[in-house]
Amino acid sequence: MIQTKLIPRTPEAYEPPMLIKNILAESIKYEPQREIVYRDLFRMNYTEFNRRTRQLANVLTGLGIKPGDTVAVLDWDSHRYLECFFGVTSLGAILHTVNVRLSPAQILFTMNHAEDKLVLIHEDFLPILEAIKDKLTTVDTFVLLSDKVYTDLNAIGHVPNGFVGEYEALLRDVSDHYEFPDFDENTWATTFYTTGTTGNPKGVYFSHRQLFMHTMGLLTYLIGYEAIPFKSRTDVYMPITPMFHVHAWGFPFLATLLSAKQVYPGRYDPEMLLKLLVTEGVTLSHCVPTILNMLVSSPAAQKFKAQLSRWSVLIGGSALTKGLAKAALDLGINVSAGYGMSETAPVLAVAYLNDAERSLPLDEQVEYRTRAGRISPFVEARLMDENGNFLPHDGQALGEVVVRTPWNTQGYYNDLERGAELWQNGWLHTGDVATISSDNWLVIADRTKDVIKTGGEWVSSLDMEDVLSQVEGVAESAVIGLPDERWGERPHALVVQKPGYSLTAEGIKETLQARIDRGEIHKWYMPDRIIFVQEIPKTSVGKIDKKRIRSDMKAQILS
Template identity: 75%
Template sequence: MITTKLIPRTPEAVEPPLLIKTLLAQSLRYEPHREIVYRDLFRMNYVEFNKRVRRLANLLTKLGVKPGDTVAVLDWDSHRYLECFFGVTSMGAVLHTVNVRLSPAQILYTMNHAQDKVVLIHEDFLPILTAINEQLTTVETYVILSDNVYTNLNATAQLPAGFSCEYEAGLRTESDEYDFPDFDENTWATTFYTTGTTGNPKGVYFSHRQLFMHTMGLSTFVCGYQAVPFTSVADVYMPITPMFHVHAWGFPFLATMLSAKQVYPGRYEPEILLKLLLTEGVTLSHCVPTILTMLVNSPVAKQVDLSRWKVIVGGSALTKGLAKAALDLGIQVYQGYGMSETAPIMTLTQLNDSERPLPIDEQVDYRTRTGRVAPFVDIRLMDDDGNFVPHDGHSLGEVVTRGYWMTQGYYEDPERSKDLWKGGWLHTGDVASMTPDYWLLIADRTKDVIKTGGEWVSSLDIENLISQLDGVGEVAVVGLPDERWGERPNALIVQKPGFDLTTDGIRQTLHERIESGHLNKWYLPDHILFVTEIPKTSVGKIDKKRIRSEMKDQILSA
């Protein structure tokens, strides 16, 4: 370690900690009268929002929440959730954003493992609570979240046994004065659980410092370097990624800091999403490909002007077919990349001075790349022996990373934490190449790369090719065991309404690509099955583990 000269310290000097409450404070400085909207049910400005955040902190204090305690939330994307992002964390408690799409048994495990003390739960999820309530070991009380109070101001939610109050009624009884304290910036702020292929869900966790730095990095990338062009305080933000999923990718923290108008859609329904998009003037969203596909295929989408809408797609690869369909509707689409363990932003589409003027058709290649490396993130490629792979746009290696906002590990799971940070780098499990100008090009997940005839074939490349064929709505490609070749690719396809695709027709088109030299013969799927829906995980990603299992059984029984 080198010897350096440290700056002199003045005992009286104060260096404020990097806390989430500091992000909240900015919302009152510049545009305090901008609105936060929940569906067509509720709206407020940032002055009222700040008061409600403090009322929430007082309510939780009355319910016995102390610094270090864990507060769980089960809700749709809402203003209430946003209030918890700031109110729970700024009082020094830990916010557990519960994945409501997990099975009741998995939700039970995560709530007990996180040691939740108080639970805020939307009435839609009460059946889940009924199924697991008697097995919860640390929960002391509940607060019910009801939308009925917004449609009927005199309505009061009926409180089930064990509930302290309804959220709105509880806030009304509390003072809007609360002095959020200073504390160590490494204080635990949030936790949530990510599912893997084996074992129980893994608890990741983040400190105030990590989330503050993530917000700064995101702000620098999207506002400074224009990773999403012209993103600014004038944008109207609406998440279409669940707030339980990696803090809705960190954008609620950024939008609040900027006092941008925010719109929260509640439960995702194509009609309400498009209605809010138009009536509230939404200009910036993020979602997984499944949601974008649903919106692009909606008949309403073809009848309205979507040219002001910028959408960041992540969670799964943005195929060229989906990108072209969105661009044809005027939607400006971009790709983002990250994972639960990285808070999540690692890359975003960023077009530089030479790429930005290109015709939109030529930009598709760039917009569907994994993205350019985000500011303050270090990404390398590593081979199986732990050696770094050159960034030449061709050489493949596992994506490993470091940064100011990466999780330290998995809660109470030292072995998997050690594996995650093997060799001092966070291992993603993704295989990629990187260009000299910092474009990351994900080839596949390590477990999804298809090893056939001595060649490594990317399932994402095949999906990209098939997605561009007329009539293909969605596609998923997986490798299945083959006695001769080791593995061979196989495809599931959902066709668009009004088309009558056939296996022979798809094969013929792909054969033509092979004969013209545009496609390697290894990429031709052995089996092509048409389905009405492609299996997804709890956060909307294509579930390739399930597809491999079900497809293998289908093919063997055929």
């Protein structure tokens, strides 16, 4: 950095730090009567939410939690989780959002590695706790979370041995007066764990400043560009991305800042999700493609087409295929893609259509809506080759996406080696191969480890999945490359067909060959093998698990 002249400071002057408590404080300034809803069990307004958040801080303080201590949460998406987003962090403690979809052994590793001191756990996850409780090395306090208290008052106070109490009962018995303190904005606020292809899960962490700035970045997208279809005065927000996964992509912070109505669905059940969409008037959600595919494929989707037509959905985690996008648009759903990763808090790009692109017919807009997006405000993104050289943003050059933002994680907790790999050459390496156009569009070709190298060509498995999604009757697909003596690698595909169809591998190949003959797709896009399956293997956060698919298909071929 260059040498500059800093502004003079008056000793008495106050410079407020960027803290999560300041986001919370905005929520009761203008629309405190708006609601936060949990399934069909509980609702409150923002005044009550702020009161309960202060009560949570008193409960935690009374249980010995101090600034710098780590509090773990194992819960479904709920109002309680939202209270922890603010109540834990605003007293200076660290919130560990535990991925409940990991194996018990992985959950044990993450809780010991994060040095959790207190655990808030939903009763549905007690069997996991029983399997690992004796091996937890730093936890000394447990609090029970239960939905029964909203339907059966007699359930309050009935907690397992070793627990200090039930969440609602503990809140009820403490004061709602708590003054959240000021502290350094670089204070550690949250942590969670992301799994890779090898080794133990990696601990990602974020400061108050980073989460504050990520919220401001989302706000800029919302107000300045309207890339995120979210109008706080009229819209109703419901996440369908787990709150343990990158803070539900940061949107709960944004919704709270705007005091927008929020709906939390708990455990993801198609009937409950559709019920909440209709009865609560949900207008904005975000999810992985699997969830959207499940909803648009539901027989009830046509029944509720009028209500779905007011719904906007941002897709991330995996690529949004043109086939799925068209199916959603046919139901009137305003669908578009976004891009990011756990280490980037996560938003890096959102599919923003400019004035000219918005004027196109919907069928033509699909090309833009399914791209990773236009690079977000305050995000510096470049393409880098294997030697660390930058590549041009001409929409043609392929390179690894590297980024700098005000909200990137600074490393992995207690893992300097993998942190150094992440930040090689002073840029955060995403592991994604892409192009960037001169007008700021980011188009992901593939993960570096998933690009299929065949016959001297680089073939994108994501592009192949996109082509398969457009074959009538294909609900979902996954493409991986396997070793081939002649070509180096060849593509192989798993396909899930829609109900009522009787597809064959030969029929799909004939459809693809017709497109190849017309020059619409490259000849390399013909998979060697197409296998029909009931479902595509997924990771704990709903992404296609290509590591497992690759291993399983190799085993099939060898056998």
